[in-house]
Amino acid sequence: MSSQKTERLINLTLALLATKRYLTKSEIFTTVTGYSGSPETMERMFERDKDELRNMGVEIEVKGLDPLFEDDQGYLIRAETFQLNGNEFASDELLYLTMAANLWHDSALSNDSKAALLKIQSLSGPIEFNAFNSPIVRDNENSQMLLTAFEAIEKLKQLSFTYNGNDRIVEPLGMFMRSGFWYLVAKDNQVIKSFKLVRIESKISELPGSFKKPEGFDLNDYLKRYNEEEVINAEILVRKDQAYSLRSKHQVKEYDSEWDSMVVPYSYEPEIVENLLWHGQNIIVIKPQSLRSAVISRLEEFING
Amino acid sequence: MVDNAAIRALRTMDLIPYILENPGESISSLARKFAISEDQIEKDLQLIFMCGLPGYTPYELIDIVFEDGFVSVIDPQVLDKPRRFNKTELIVIALGLQILMDLNKSDPSKILKLNSLSDKITKLGSSNLVSFKASETNSVFLEQITGAIAKKKHLIIRYNSLIKDKKTSRKIDPQSIYFLNGNLYLSAFDLDVMADRVFKVDLIEYCEVVDSNVHDHAPSQTQFFDVVLDVRKSHRNFIERNSSVISAMQEFKDRIEVHIQISNLEWLKRSILSNAPGISIKSPIPLANELIESAASVLALYRA
Numbered sequence: 001m002s003s004q005k006t007e008r009l010i011n012l013t014l015a016l017l018a019t020k021r022y023l024t025k026s027e028i029f030t031t032v033t034g035y036s037g038s039p040e041t042m043e044r045m046f047e048r049d050k051d052e053l054r055n056m057g058v059e060i061e062v063k064g065l066d067p068l069f070e071d072d073q074g075y076l077i078r079a080e081t082f083q084l085n086g087n088e089f090a091s092d093e094l095l096y097l098t099m100a101a102n103l104w105h106d107s108a109l110s111n112d113s114k115a116a117l118l119k120i121q122s123l124s125g126p127i128e129f130n131a132f133n134s135p136i137v138r139d140n141e142n143s144q145m146l147l148t149a150f151e152a153i154e155k156l157k158q159l160s161f162t163y164n165g166n167d168r169i170v171e172p173l174g175m176f177m178r179s180g181f182w183y184l185v186a187k188d189n190q191v192i193k194s195f196k197l198v199r200i201e202s203k204i205s206e207l208p209g210s211f212k213k214p215e216g217f218d219l220n221d222y223l224k225r226y227n228e229e230e231v232i233n234a235e236i237l238v239r240k241d242q243a244y245s246l247r248s249k250h251q252v253k254e255y256d257s258e259w260d261s262m263v264v265p266y267s268y269e270p271e272i273v274e275n276l277l278w279h280g281q282n283i284i285v286i287k288p289q290s291l292r293s294a295v296i297s298r299l300e301e302f303i304n305g
Numbered sequence: 306m307v308d309n310a311a312i313r314a315l316r317t318m319d320l321i322p323y324i325l326e327n328p329g330e331s332i333s334s335l336a337r338k339f340a341i342s343e344d345q346i347e348k349d350l351q352l353i354f355m356c357g358l359p360g361y362t363p364y365e366l367i368d369i370v371f372e373d374g375f376v377s378v379i380d381p382q383v384l385d386k387p388r389r390f391n392k393t394e395l396i397v398i399a400l401g402l403q404i405l406m407d408l409n410k411s412d413p414s415k416i417l418k419l420n421s422l423s424d425k426i427t428k429l430g431s432s433n434l435v436s437f438k439a440s441e442t443n444s445v446f447l448e449q450i451t452g453a454i455a456k457k458k459h460l461i462i463r464y465n466s467l468i469k470d471k472k473t474s475r476k477i478d479p480q481s482i483y484f485l486n487g488n489l490y491l492s493a494f495d496l497d498v499m500a501d502r503v504f505k506v507d508l509i510e511y512c513e514v515v516d517s518n519v520h521d522h523a524p525s526q527t528q529f530f531d532v533v534l535d536v537r538k539s540h541r542n543f544i545e546r547n548s549s550v551i552s553a554m555q556e557f558k559d560r561i562e563v564h565i566q567i568s569n570l571e572w573l574k575r576s577i578l579s580n581a582p583g584i585s586i587k588s589p590i591p592l593a594n595e596l597i598e599s600a601a602s603v604l605a606l607y608r609a
Binding site: 002003005006007009010011013014015017018031032033052053055056057058079081082083084085086088089092093096097099100101102103104106109112113114115116118119121122123124125126134135136137138147150151153154173174175176177178179180181198199219220223242243244245248273274275276277278279280281282284292295296298299300301302303305 | 309310311312313314315317318319322323325326327338339340348352353355356357358359360361382383384385386387388389390391392393394396397398399400401402404405408418419422425432433434435436447451465466467470471472481482483484485486487488489508510541545575576578579580581582585597599600601602603604606607
């Protein structure tokens with residue numbers, strides 16, 4: 001039964017894809033193999049087939065064929081909505097597409113990466129490309145969560161989840177990846193915020209109904225504002241012949257026989273404290289006083305438990 | 306609700322343009338690539354053999370040939386091109402192109418091509434609601450490294466080790482490169498110490514491909530240490546970034562007890578000091594005491 005239905009769905013797709021004009025239901029029932037039974041049965045079969053193909057992303061176009069008879073409708077699938085154009089990409093572009101899709105083959109997006117690669121190879125044939133040479137992304141996310149979030153953004157559906165111990169219902173507006181982690185940008189109680197996906201404590205669920213996207217929202221503008229931070233210069237001493245990773249990024253001046261001095265710009269204090277403490281006894285913070293105090297108080301708290 | 310028949314119908318239709326462009330592919334290879342069993346691939350191909358255009362004469366059916374476990378398409382009818390990318394596949398490609406642009410930012414001609422390709426992908430319906438921001442990755446040696454992996458050559462590198470705080474020259478057999486937590490890493494076999502090592506690509510200061518061919522390496526014997534950490538919830542970033550070394554976790558009100566298994570104690574000591582006071586060692590006690598002494602030595606510099 002399932003094979004018969006699959007065969008009918010394939011034949012229906014091929015017929016609608018091959019036709020140059022809209023096909024009426026009666027033409028479909030008489031020419032496409034697999035439709036049988038009473039007119040009502042065939043009608044029900046066709047409606048179900050059409051819905052299932054549409055749910056899988058196949059765009060079936062409908063057009064009224066006679067202005068006097070609303071029921072007389074025709075159907076077709078435009079090739080440009082179903083298939084890629086064989087001449088769409090040059091050979092070097094196909095190589096870049098392969099590299100771009102392959103980057104994700106070991107990540108939460110691996111299924112989509114593999115599906116995209118198969119489509120690229122269906123355009124190009126085998127590509128001179130060794131998957132093991134090219135970088136790949138390894139992330140920590142759950143693919144189902146990512147896909148639900150992508151879909152909700154596209155369909156403007158609200159999402160519900162638990163974050164920081166609180167249940168949230170948010171309007172998802174976009175996603176971004178920063179330092180290997182995915183973030184969801186969403187409106188929560190009238191405020192646009194970022195939620196780190198790995199910190200979502202529950203299943204992420206799409207809610208029925210849709211919302212209206214805030215007028216003028218642009219993810220790139222949001223990210224620019226998100227990144228606009230004041231830059232402060234830290235003055236530090238670096239022990240001679242030590243802390244090479246800092247020396248490779250910032251200029252040093254001789255301070256005395258044991259130490260060099262260095263200026264390190266920063267915008268987020270917890271991050272620079274972490275970077276400087278990594279070097280242990282090879283770094284002393286001179287200025288600003290707030291940074292020096294932060295280092296001292298962290299060490300005191302660590303020692304005193 | 307989508308029926309399995311619709312999923313199977315589209316997958317079966319996807320097989321035709323793939324085989325058309327990759328003729329003579331074996332059933333087992335197709336099964337691997339389409340992530341289904343060989344038996345299912347055969348059933349799908351037998352099914353599509355019966356499908357075609359209205360009329361359904363031999364001239365209107367899809368025509369494929371099987372020979373000794375290999376398949377070729379003679380007549381694909383209208384299935385001569387693959388289906389369009391779906392939304393998530395377009396996101397995967399668009400994000401991948403953003404990463405490639407970041408890796409090739411020093412090459413204007415590549416950036417130009419990648420930008421134009423990115424525009425084409427946007428026109429195909431890629432969402433502008435997803436973005437990737439890489440770290441400032443210095444990837445000047447990327448081509449040399451990927452070339453050496455492809456040609457199975459050794460590399461001599463000068464590496465600025467963050468953990469040892471030393472510059473060292475090493476001869477390595479490069480294995481793979483990957484992004485993790487926004488950084489680009491090279492996984493390699495270090496021929497000087499005869500053990501697997503991971504290098505952060507932007508800390509490689511010099512890189513030279515050498516002609517000696519790669520030989521098989523004896524599996525390295527690495528000693529692992531079990532350590533129990535007390536991590537404040539405010540520092541769970543540490544847990545998220547290092548999930549691969551965590552063997553067990555138990556959550557309490559404002560802290561998490563984390564059991565880890567590691568080979569590199571120097572990395573752990575520096576990580577804990579840099580996260581002070583957010584992470585402390587519960588066991589082994591001598592290691593906890595050693596870290597407190599290290600912190601006291603740093604503090605003494607400020608009190609001198």
